[in-house]
Amino acid sequence: MSTDRIEKKILLHAPKARVWRALADSAEFGTWFGMKFNAPFAPGAVMHGVIVPTSVNPEVAAAQKKYEGTPFDITIEQMEPERLFSFRWHPGAVDPNVDYTREPTTLVVFSLEDTADGILLTVTETGFDRIPLERRVKAFTANEQGWTMVVTLIRDYLAHA
Amino acid sequence: MRSSAAQTSRSASLFAALGDETRLRLVVRLSGGGALSIASLTEGLPVTRQGITKHLQVMEHAGLVRNHRRGRESLWQLDQRRLTDARKYLDLISKQWDDALARLKRFVEE
Numbered sequence: 427m428s429t430d431r432i433e434k435k436i437l438l439h440a441p442k443a444r445v446w447r448a449l450a451d452s453a454e455f456g457t458w459f460g461m462k463f464n465a466p467f468a469p470g471a472v473m474h475g476v477i478v479p480t481s482v483n484p485e486v487a488a489a490q491k492k493y494e495g496t497p498f499d500i501t502i503e504q505m506e507p508e509r510l511f512s513f514r515w516h517p518g519a520v521d522p523n524v525d526y527t528r529e530p531t532t533l534v535v536f537s538l539e540d541t542a543d544g545i546l547l548t549v550t551e552t553g554f555d556r557i558p559l560e561r562r563v564k565a566f567t568a569n570e571q572g573w574t575m576v577v578t579l580i581r582d583y584l585a586h587a
Numbered sequence: 588m589r590s591s592a593a594q595t596s597r598s599a600s601l602f603a604a605l606g607d608e609t610r611l612r613l614v615v616r617l618s619g620g621g622a623l624s625i626a627s628l629t630e631g632l633p634v635t636r637q638g639i640t641k642h643l644q645v646m647e648h649a650g651l652v653r654n655h656r657r658g659r660e661s662l663w664q665l666d667q668r669r670l671t672d673a674r675k676y677l678d679l680i681s682k683q684w685d686d687a688l689a690r691l692k693r694f695v696e697e
Binding site: 432434436438439440444445448454457458459460480482483486517518547549551554 | 677680681684685686687688689690691692693694695696
C-alpha cells in the first residue's frame with residue numbers, strides 16, 4: 427500500500443452541473459467542507475480561507491468549532507469545468523503558531539465521471555511522503571483522541587515490526 | 588494479529604514508556620527530528636529538569652530515544668524508526684476525506 431497517496435470514490439445522485447458548482451464555487455465548497463474564502467476560485471490563485479464550522483453536519487461542526495477562524499490557504503491548480511478541479515494545501519495545517527509556507531504541500535484532485543448510476547467523484551491526495559514526521563505526529567495530537575491514537579499507532583507499528 | 592513473546596515484551600515496555608502525558612509530549616517535541624537539550628525539552632512543561640531526565644531515561648530504556656553528549660550538554664533524539672507508521676497517518680487523513688465527501692453528498696443531493 428502506498429504511503430504517499432489517498433484515493434476516494436463516491437457516487438453522487440445529482441446533476442453534474444450541481445456537483446461541479448459544489449466544488450468550483452468557493453462559497454459552496456466552503457459550506458460543505460467547513461471553510462470560508464475571500465474570493466472566487468480561479469486557476470493559479472492563492473486562496474486565503476478561514477476555518478468555519480460546516481453547516482452540513484452538526485457533529486463535524488462541533489469538532490471544527492475550536493479551529494474556527496484559523497487561516498488556511500490553498501492554491502488552486504486546475505479547473506476544467508465539470509471534469510477536474512485541483513489544488514495544493516498543507517494537510518492538517520491548523521496550528522496558528524506554525525508557519526507552514528515553506529513546507530511541502532499535497533495535491534488534491536477532484537475528478538468527475540458520468541456513470542449509469544450517477545456522477546462518480548474521485549478524490550486523490552498525493553505527496554504525503556514529503557510531509558515532515560512532526561506534522562504527521564501532530565495530526566494525531568490535534569484532536570481529542572490524539573494521544574490515544576499516537577499510542578495505538580506505535581503499538582500497531584510494533585506488532586508489524 | 589499475532590506477535591512473538593519477544594515482540595510482546597518489547598511492545599509492553601514501549602507502551603509503558605508512552606503511558607504518560609509528559610513522555611508523549613516529549614515525543615511530539617522531539618519528532619521534528621533534531622537533537623534537543625534537557626533545557627529546551629523542559630521549557631514550557633510543568634516538570635523539573637530532573638523529572639524530564641527521568642522520563643527520558645525510561646524512554647531510552649524502551650528504545651524510543653537515544654542521547655549523545657556535546658561538550659557538557661546531553662542531547663536527546665528520537666529513534667524515529669520506532670515511531671513512524673506512515674500508513675496510520677494516511678488512515679486518519681483518509682477518514683477525514685470520508686467525512687468530507689459524506690457532507691458533499693448530502694449537500695448536492697438535498
